[in-house]
Amino acid sequence: MSTPADAGTDQVVTELSGLVFEVTGRLRAQFNAAAAELDLPPAQALVLVNLSGPAPMRQLADRLSCEPSNVTGIVDGLERRGLVTRRPAPGDRRVKHVVLTETGEHRREQLRSSSHALAKTVFALPDSDQRHxxxxxxxxxxxxxADGDTRSA
Known part of the structure; x- marks a missing residue:
């Protein structure tokens, strides 16, 4: 049997969950808008912002929570745009690393700058509230x- 305190806590958790999803949705929409301004589909934009150095396709798939076969198509599109190249991994030539080109690095910085400016509008709170x-x-x-996932953040 649940107590009134449990019911109150459950309601707060429900509200928190809803608010976090709403904020996430706003951030995603703004990120997608920033990507569109740079003529990038959202999936390609996600790869660009998640590529900080040479990375194997498997690692990108893990970061994006998708199948490696999906990453292949995304990287193909970025490669056609001249934003990334594929290079053999130093220790295993069967593994391909995705590497940003100079143009890709520039586009990534534009995307990060634009999405950061938009995110500032979502978190338009006093500095102390932002830090809190x-x-x-x-x-x-x-x-x-919460789900048994043992990966570190």
Whole structure:
């Protein structure tokens, strides 16, 4: 049997979950708009912002939570645009690393700058509130995984 305190906590958790999803949706929509301004489909834009150095296709798939076969098509599109190249991995020529070209690095910085400017509108709070929210979200993410996932954040 649940107590009134449990019901109150459950309601707060429900509200928190809904708010986090809504904020995430706004951030995603703004990121997609920034990508569209640069003539990039959202999936290609995600690869660009997640590519900080040479990375195997498998690693990109893990970062994007998708199948490696999906990443192949995304990387093909980025390669056609001259934003990335594929290079053999130093230790295993069967593994291909995706590497940003100079044009790709420039486009990534444009995307990051534009999406950051848009994100500032979502988090238009006083500085102390921004820091407090950041700290609370960091605590949530550093807590024990809820689904048995043992990956580190």
């Amino acid at each position: 929210l950041r700290d609370l979200l960091a605590r949530v993410l550093s807590g024990p995984p």
